[in-house]
Amino acid sequence: MTGLAASGLTASGLTVALDGTDILRDVSLAAGRGEIIGVIGPNGAGKTTLLRALVGAIPHRAGAVTLDGRAIMDLPPRERARRIAYLGQEEAAQWAITSETLVGLGRLPHRPSWQGPGARDREAVLGALRACDALHFAARPVNRLSGGERTRVLLARALAVEAEFLLADEPIAGLDPAHGLQVMDVLAARAAAGLGLIVTLHDLTMAARNCHRLVLLDKGRIAASGPPADVLSARNLERHYGIAAHAGTAGGKPFLVPLARTGETEEP
Amino acid sequence: MSALPQAPAPAPAQARAMGAQRGLLLPALGVLLVAIFAVSLGIGPAEIGMREVWAALTGAGTDASRIIILEVRLPRAILGVMVGATLGLAGAALQGFLRNPLAEPGLIGISASAALGAVLTLYTGIAAAFTLALPLGGIAGAVIGVGLLQVLAGRGGSALTLILAGIAVTAMAGALTALVLNLAPSPFAALEIVFWLMGSLADRSFAHVWLALPFMAVGWGLLATLGRPLDALTLGEDTAWSLGFPVGDVRARLVLGTALSVGAATAVAGTIGFLGLVVPHLLRPFVAHRPGALLLPSALGGAVLMLLADIAVRLPFPGNELKLGVLTALVGGPFFLWLIIAYRRRLP
């Protein structure tokens, strides 16, 4: 993708450095509303950094991030917060607040500082909790939740923002298969309702099944981008992941099973 | 937007009860504060009964008791409220921002560096020439202390790193304070280290109240704006940013607010530790552990606890009172130890 798209969340020519080293080099991608973009790649490729840069939490050295043509840094912070939600990797709630309170944090951008939560906020919180199957422990403090339960509550918080775009970093890490599938279904449903999604995933089957497009990141650069079938070619898997995998379809949906290491990864 | 059917809100009775508990917290603390303030006015080496205290406050009573109440005990109690509120508020704000239950201005070295700044301006005569120099010196010391802490503990400091950095800053500041006092020209200086390291509200006057109040008020104002940001920071800095809170700006307000209020407080009352640690912990369950909601109750709770401590130091040996820091350390020290044990698993 080149140039600035007129609508959607777009990064063009993004270069991000941390502690003096370039983590991302000249990365461009675009996500439209209702699209699910999967960002995949080996460890250390810069996936997390990309998402952090897209929400603006870290500055970029070069390039631009725009929302519907406007640079996100030019947006008033609360507007940006209402329109772009972020779910970080390994988030941990420090304090023993209830799940419901935590999910309620997602509504903060929707009201000025002096106002308490209103009916609309409560509605959104309950909806998010229900969608993530977390309603039955809504009143439990988060430090008494299991890992999987906590992941779902954190996702519910991000959904409660009811933003136009959601950037989710490893949203199904640590979830059992049932809940992992459920979360991806929730996200798919939200995307179908108009949410634009950029998710990083390690599970290549999930990536293949749920994403409209994939972006393969390796060593800070975009190595491949396009429909999952194209990006998850044997050649790409060999070059960038160093694996050989068995690809197929089951029940009409693709799957991908890593089989062996090939010991070949592309040198920079 | 999904069109999900509405579910009933969870356990309305329970929610109401919790809300009522939270709603009662502030008024309860307020009433407690007023009551203890009144008791504090009745405590001292001169025997003055509560009726006489009231008479003195309303302009009646003997000359001596009126002067004692209005010029000695009243400014002392007011200063106690101010300093206690400062320490409680700053402790809650620091714990919220650093996401660390072991943080408080005394433990992480802010009070010690503020004391150094104040001592430098007082004993070198700068404060004699320019009265505002005293609180400003305390504030400058606090700012430097926070800066040093940032350098030592870094941005993502773990609890352990933070405490270690705090120990280092406190040790350095304490040593330099002792040095300044030893070299000071006044013959009383060397003995006054006890005041600076252990804190006291004895013999304070309204001069000290007016000196510290403007700076403290500005500091409180800054810290009070941190309610929402601290709630958002529960999930970390990136998420807080994504919710629309500029983390760098929040940090600046925290640093400045803490430096202004704690700096001024230390300049007039010496170093008083552990209050900012204990108060937020005691009150956290009453606000359902939300860091933003903890700020105002911690200010009130800090004032209450400070007044209680100030009453306790005057009770055992009338006329020869203990230093405040002794009492807060006696209570706070074991509390700190218990905290470390309870959080041991989380410390790396």
Next chain:
Amino acid sequence: MAGGVLIAGRAVRQGWRALAMALAVLALASPAPAEGAPKPRRIASLNVCTDQLVLMLGARERLVSVTFLAADPSSSALAEEARGLRLNRGRAEEILPLAPDLVLAGDTAATPTVALLTRLKRRVVVVPLALTLADIPRNIETLAGAIGEEAKGRRMIARFREALARLIRDASPPPGPKPVALLVGPNGVTSGEDSLTGAIIAAAGFANGAAGLGLSGVGRLPLERVIGANPDLLILSSLKVEHPSLAGGFIRHPALERAFAGRRKIRIHHHVWACGTPLVLGAIERLIEARASLRGARRAGRR
């Protein structure tokens, strides 16, 4: 090193001769050196009170060292005169190299130093702290005898006794209850009955407020007790040169300012009555004036 041994050797020989005198002095605590004994030519003083007495007796050129307090106007009335003399901090190793043939000390803090010097066979004369007005002429006599200025000493004592008698006679306290005075210093330190300041306050015709509060000697009074005691006169003992400290703040507390406005408060510098010298007469005189002024105000108030 060798020079030190030589000096020590010479001093030891001198010391043997003076030791007998010193022993007699210490034993009797009322020294009258044998007639014809040579005047000490190298006097070292380890106490700010003996410093000032020696200077008052005009023996400055025979002093080899005085304490650093002697040159500090906060502690010494003769700071100007002490200028140029070598200053010590009361330690033996400071004055031993100066080969003194007489060491003057007080009977307070420098006791280990005194013991050391005595063991090293130096001639040491201990002048005890003056606790009553009668101690002053006695100390002058002790000291004058030790340094060989008996005649000057006798003259000073006579002048002192005469001036004191005149003051007390002219003041002629009226019948009736004595006004109460309370002495307060930085940090609330006050002196009770058994002290020189207590004696001075009594001589001026006041009752000592500290005694009424159960304090004898030096004690600490909290601010509230001072105000609550409500003495007729509050005496503030301050240092002449005030370096900033918290203690200094005590004397200037607004409560004291309000409680003892105007003539009910008098400030006397610490160095005037810290030592038993004829200078205390100045303090007595000022206190007598204050008492008269209080009496006048009371009479005016009653009319």
